[in-house]
Amino acid sequence: MSILSRLFGRPRDDEPPAREPERYKDYDIYPEPVRDGSxxxxxxxxxxxxxxxxxxxxxxxxxxxxxxxxxxxxxxxKARQLIDEQGDRLFD
Structure with missing residues (x-):
């Protein structure tokens, strides 16, 4: 399965459940690391x-x-760093 299909496709049965977001400034960060081999x-x-x-x-x-x-x-x-650098421009 390619990385893009794992990111945007249906969750597989062996994938961990979604994590609670971490609040940073006015943003919610959902860490969603993707398994890539080992x-x-x-x-x-x-x-x-x-x-x-x-x-x-x-x-x-x-x-x-x-x-x-x-x-x-x-x-x-990395998400915090991106928020600090770009702020709401992330969504442009």
């Missing part, structure tokens, strides 16, 4: 309500880590 690819979904509408940005990095917990932490860190 490693985990850094990925997260960044969500914010803007003018009553939910806006969403999908963050996917080529970086991989050996442990899922490390990938979750790195996904949150």
């Amino acid at each position: 490693s985990w690819r850094i990925a997260a979904r960044i969500v914010k309500e803007v003018d009553g509408e939910l806006k969403e940005h999908q963050l996917v990095r080529v970086d991989t880590l050996d442990e899922e917990t490390a990938a979750v932490d790195a996904s949150i860190g």
